Amino acid sequence: MLDYILAGIALGSIYAIAASGIVITYASSGVLNFAFGSLAYFLARFYYFLDTERGWDQIPAVIVAVFVAGPVLGAVLYLALFRHLRLATPLIRIVASIGVSVALPPAALMIFGNDTITSAPGLASAPVRAYKFFGATMDLNQVIALASVLTVLIVGTLVLQFTDVGLKVRAMVDTEALTSLSGVSPGKISICVWMVTTSLAGLAGVLVAPANGLTPGGMTQLLAAAFAAVVAARLRSLPAAVAVAMAMGVVTDVVQKYLPENSSLTHAVLVSIPIFVMGAFLLVYIRVSGKIDEESSTGGALDRAIQPVGGGDSSSASAAAAVVRSRTGWSWYLVGPVAIVGIVAFLPGTLNGYWLTLLAGGLAYSVILLSFTMTVGEGGMIWLCQASFAGCGAVVTAQFSTNHGIDPLLSVLLGALIAAPIGLVIGLLTIRLGNLYVALVTLTVGLLAEQLIFTRDIFFQDGLGVAADRPAFLSDDRSFAFLALAVFVVLSIIVVNLRRSTTGLALAAVRYSEPGARSVGLSVLGMKLLVSALGAFIAALGGGLLALNYGWARPTDFNTFGGLVWLAVLVTIGLRSITAALLAGLTFTLVPGIFTTYLSPSWGNIPTLLFGLGAIGVAVNPDGAVAQNARALQSLFAKVIGRLKRDTGAPTLPVPPKNSDAADGELVRVLEASR
Amino acid sequence: MTATMPNTDAPTPAPVPGTTPVLECRGVTVRFGGVVAVDSVSIVVPPASIIGLVGPNGAGKSTLFSVLSGLHRPNAGKVLFQGTDITTMSAGRRARRGLARTFQHPEVFAGLTVREHVQLAHRISRHRSRIWTDMITGRGFRPADRNEVARIDVLLGALNLADIADRPVAGLPLGMTRLVEIARALATNPKVLLFDEPSSGLDEEETEQVMRIFRLAVEHSGLSLLLVEHDVAMVLSLCDYVNVLDFGVKIGEGTPDEIRNDSAVRAAYFGDEIVAETHPAEGVAP
Numbered sequence: 001m002l003d004y005i006l007a008g009i010a011l012g013s014i015y016a017i018a019a020s021g022i023v024i025t026y027a028s029s030g031v032l033n034f035a036f037g038s039l040a041y042f043l044a045r046f047y048y049f050l051d052t053e054r055g056w057d058q059i060p061a062v063i064v065a066v067f068v069a070g071p072v073l074g075a076v077l078y079l080a081l082f083r084h085l086r087l088a089t090p091l092i093r094i095v096a097s098i099g100v101s102v103a104l105p106p107a108a109l110m111i112f113g114n115d116t117i118t119s120a121p122g123l124a125s126a127p128v129r130a131y132k133f134f135g136a137t138m139d140l141n142q143v144i145a146l147a148s149v150l151t152v153l154i155v156g157t158l159v160l161q162f163t164d165v166g167l168k169v170r171a172m173v174d175t176e177a178l179t180s181l182s183g184v185s186p187g188k189i190s191i192c193v194w195m196v197t198t199s200l201a202g203l204a205g206v207l208v209a210p211a212n213g214l215t216p217g218g219m220t221q222l223l224a225a226a227f228a229a230v231v232a233a234r235l236r237s238l239p240a241a242v243a244v245a246m247a248m249g250v251v252t253d254v255v256q257k258y259l260p261e262n263s264s265l266t267h268a269v270l271v272s273i274p275i276f277v278m279g280a281f282l283l284v285y286i287r288v289s290g291k292i293d294e295e296s297s298t299g300g301a302l303d304r305a306i307q308p309v310g311g312g313d314s315s316s317a318s319a320a321a322a323v324v325r326s327r328t329g330w331s332w333y334l335v336g337p338v339a340i341v342g343i344v345a346f347l348p349g350t351l352n353g354y355w356l357t358l359l360a361g362g363l364a365y366s367v368i369l370l371s372f373t374m375t376v377g378e379g380g381m382i383w384l385c386q387a388s389f390a391g392c393g394a395v396v397t398a399q400f401s402t403n404h405g406i407d408p409l410l411s412v413l414l415g416a417l418i419a420a421p422i423g424l425v426i427g428l429l430t431i432r433l434g435n436l437y438v439a440l441v442t443l444t445v446g447l448l449a450e451q452l453i454f455t456r457d458i459f460f461q462d463g464l465g466v467a468a469d470r471p472a473f474l475s476d477d478r479s480f481a482f483l484a485l486a487v488f489v490v491l492s493i494i495v496v497n498l499r500r501s502t503t504g505l506a507l508a509a510v511r512y513s514e515p516g517a518r519s520v521g522l523s524v525l526g527m528k529l530l531v532s533a534l535g536a537f538i539a540a541l542g543g544g545l546l547a548l549n550y551g552w553a554r555p556t557d558f559n560t561f562g563g564l565v566w567l568a569v570l571v572t573i574g575l576r577s578i579t580a581a582l583l584a585g586l587t588f589t590l591v592p593g594i595f596t597t598y599l600s601p602s603w604g605n606i607p608t609l610l611f612g613l614g615a616i617g618v619a620v621n622p623d624g625a626v627a628q629n630a631r632a633l634q635s636l637f638a639k640v641i642g643r644l645k646r647d648t649g650a651p652t653l654p655v656p657p658k659n660s661d662a663a664d665g666e667l668v669r670v671l672e673a674s675r
Numbered sequence: 676m677t678a679t680m681p682n683t684d685a686p687t688p689a690p691v692p693g694t695t696p697v698l699e700c701r702g703v704t705v706r707f708g709g710v711v712a713v714d715s716v717s718i719v720v721p722p723a724s725i726i727g728l729v730g731p732n733g734a735g736k737s738t739l740f741s742v743l744s745g746l747h748r749p750n751a752g753k754v755l756f757q758g759t760d761i762t763t764m765s766a767g768r769r770a771r772r773g774l775a776r777t778f779q780h781p782e783v784f785a786g787l788t789v790r791e792h793v794q795l796a797h798r799i800s801r802h803r804s805r806i807w808t809d810m811i812t813g814r815g816f817r818p819a820d821r822n823e824v825a826r827i828d829v830l831l832g833a834l835n836l837a838d839i840a841d842r843p844v845a846g847l848p849l850g851m852t853r854l855v856e857i858a859r860a861l862a863t864n865p866k867v868l869l870f871d872e873p874s875s876g877l878d879e880e881e882t883e884q885v886m887r888i889f890r891l892a893v894e895h896s897g898l899s900l901l902l903v904e905h906d907v908a909m910v911l912s913l914c915d916y917v918n919v920l921d922f923g924v925k926i927g928e929g930t931p932d933e934i935r936n937d938s939a940v941r942a943a944y945f946g947d948e949i950v951a952e953t954h955p956a957e958g959v960a961p
Contacts, residue, residue, distance in 0.1 A: 494810070496816075497809070497810065497813050497814075497816060498809075498810050500816070501805075501809030501810065501814045502795070502798050502802075502805040502806050502809045502814070503805075503806055503807070503809050503810050505787065505791055505794065505795040505798075506795060506799075506806050508784055508786060508787050508791075509784045509787065509795055511784075511786075512783070512784035512785045512786060512787065513782040513783060513784055513785075515746060515766075515778065515782045516778070516782035516783060516784060516856075516859075517767075517784075518745070518746070518765070518766035518767045518770065519744065519766065519770055519775065519776050519777075519778070519782065519859075519860070520770055520775075520795065520796040520799055520800075520859060520860075520862075520863055521767050521768070521770035521771035521796075521799045521800065521803075521863060522767055522770075522799060522806075523765075523767045524767070526806075527806075
């Protein structure tokens with residue numbers, strides 16, 4: 001028993017290092033670092049490169065990899081990226097850190113080579129020495145983990161409590177605006193914080209590699225566990241994060257004593273512990289305080305005054321000066337998207353073979369991306385589990401069409417109809433959460449689905465997945481591409497209509513100000529549930545199409561972090577634009593195709609790297625490429641049209657109402673009479 | 676419905692027997708931890724009247740407002756709307772019944788245009804189902820209803836917002852943002868409007884204009900107004916009846932003239948030492 005507890009404490013120590021890194025970053029810069037796992041991977045891979053591949057000793061290797069490369073990487077990231085995010089919206093902050101998280105693993109592969117690493121060394125030299133404590137053994141790696149967390153805690157506490165720098169950091173955590181007014185440069189403090197936390201990421205990565213494996217996937221598990229502790233700490237409390245992380249480590253190892261070894265049940269239980277911890281804490285917090293919101297606890301009045309308005313939406317600030325006349329009725333601004341759809345409609349006729357297959361797949365991806373346009377773009381809810389909804393659509397399609405003999409297209413629809421209520425439930429569960437918590441919870445829901453549901457044999461089939469054959473009349477890629485495009489167009493019309501109608505106004509109202517929306521009589525719950533269900537429906541529809549496109553429903557195609565890459569690509573091109581969803585879907589399949597066909601296969605990692613870099617670029621241009629260019633074109637159009645109108649000389653004056661009935665618009669009549 | 680002219684010497688509208696107040700709260704208490712922000716306060720808003728709620732900073736005015744509009748649930752006490760108990764009703768449902776409000780820090784929809792604010796409020800109050808039916812009927816591709824456009828133009832014109840109707844509110848100065856909130860609130864065709872700090876952010880001319888519109892609305896369409904304000908002079912010149920809060924307790928109420936002469940109110944505003952002896956006797960709220 002003591003063996004398990006000691007091992008658990010060692011594991012918990014690693015979680016605690018990761019969790020404290022994330023909490024410190026969040027508290028001091030407001031960035032919830034989704035790239036923490038990738039940073040850990042990158043630095044641990046560097047350590048492996050130095051230690052194993054170059055034959056360095058552990059001590060110099062760890063000093064260079066963790067305590068030199070770590071701070072340098074942190075400083076570079078801060079200066080190049082996170083510095084610009086101080087006043088960005090939560091969505092932009094999340095997407096930018098997702099961009100880093102997407103870009104780092106392929107960068108590591110390109111720099112350090114892509115050999116498969118079967119076992120990673122710890123910090124102790126092999127053979128690893130073991131120590132006896134009260135009859136239980138603890139190896140040197142575990143001792144080092146425990147010693148590391150103690151060092152971090154003690155040094156951290158001393159620095160924070162008793163030094164000048166610590167005082168400044170604490171002041172900045174409380175209110176950055178006032179701290180900068182009192183002559184402290186937040187930039188200098190932030191760069192220090194990023195250097196320290198990136199080192200912590202490296203340390204956690206090196207320590208966890210022997211247990212979890214030196215792969216991006218292994219680091220994802222580390223990230224999930226750390227996030228659970230971070231949520232339990234309400235994003236800001238360092239002691240709580242450390243305590244919960246330690247407890248989680250102990251629980252993880254102790255339950256192994258009672259579970260059968262090497263069974264799928266054991267694996268499922270172990271990976272879902274963090275998720276249940278997170279869920280339990282959220283439930284408790286919601287029951288105690290009714291609502292849990294990251295914004296309520298941060299900063300003073302001044303900080304709030306300079307914060308961006310409008311939740312997940314970014315277009316407000318940059319569009320502030322623009323005149324908007326085009327959101328109801330038909331307008332010339334619809335011409336652009338229609339033209340682009342028209343051009344894409346020509347492609348299936350002109351492309352062949354390999355490219356046609358890629359095109360059809362890209363169109364299916366476009367449909368999935370449309371679900372982000374719906375939930376994140378229109379609804380302002382940062383949902384990171386759309387990949388799981390798409391996966392749900394895919395596996396249901398395969399099950400119904402292959403195992404139950406139902407028509408494939410009907411199966412796709414069934415998959416979407418099954419996903420919609422699941423979306424509704426998640427919407428209900430997250431209704432009282434602030435933006436970041438919604439992102440975290442949906443991310444873990446996605447991981448949970450991936451680990452517990454998609455790995456079931458009935459869906460997984462040793463990674464092959466279940467066949468999903470197309471109906472006969474869609475068997476060639478050309479007709480299938482047309483079908484996918486048709487589905488995309490129909491869904492787009494629904495989304496565009498929704499955006500421009502009263503529904504869209506109501507959604508925007510809820511997105512920008514919930515109290516304001518309530519004050520005009522809107523039900524925030526109703527609007528959010530609508531978006532949740534519709535988003536899940538669209539994602540599952542796209543997933544079903546994608547399965548039909550491949551002919552297989554492979555759960556591995558729909559892993560949650562893969563879904564983050566989709567979001568990164570979409571946000572790069574434009575989150576709120578239909579055209580962007582179409583182009584992003586095509587980019588997602590065609591660009592890698594171009595790279596592998598026309599360039600050396602060793603460049604296969606570059607597209608993913610580019611997707612990540614693109615998402616980072618969102619920090620500079622929050623509206624995405626399409627929105628930016630479309631706005632420039634629109635204002636040009638508006639000028640031309642304005643000139644034409646002036647020539648015809650037909651000013652449009654408001655017409656007073658002819659027959660306003662008594663109950664309706666009484667106040668308006670009064671006002672009119674008074675003029 | 677008889678219109679009540681503001682600032683007349685007519686009898687106070689508050690305790691008129693026989694008429695159901697449009698909005699009323701009885702014994703409302705709100706505690707934040709150990710602090711009692713509002714201590715069993717009762718307020719009556721009769722139909723077609725302008726009622727003031729004044730008090731120094733921290734008196735509990737905004738908290739009481741949140742309770743009335745449904746954003747905050749009181750620890751004790753009741754809120755009645757036209758005689759119905761709405762204490763547990765959500766803010767959204769209260770708004771649909773005709774209880775509109777503005778916020779001390781304007782809560783506008785940053786990315787929407789001025790017109791869209793009014794349009795949304797207007798549609799919710801008149802064609803609520805359109806929030807859902809528009810998805811099916813394809814209204815997003817058709818131009819807005821002419822009648823609706825015309826009505827909205829009237830309201831925007833009255834508040835001098837016509838020129839900026841198609842601008843997103845994100846870039847507007849505070850005064851205009853406040854006007855947008857007022858336009859939005861009036862577009863819901865409310866029975867009572869809770870108005871938080873009308874003078875802050877508006878210049879004299881804008882304030883005058885808003886007050887003119889409010890008076891018109893109160894006289895002709897039966898709207899009632901509850902003003903929260905720390906500018907006592909303004910409240911006394913505008914309201915029919917005034918309630919005074921201090922440290923969460925109602926320390927006085929009456930017509931503007933009565934309030935002007937109320938020693939407890941003077942004590943709260945000008946310092947206790949002047950009238951310290953009389954405070955306990957007169958300061959107890961009924």
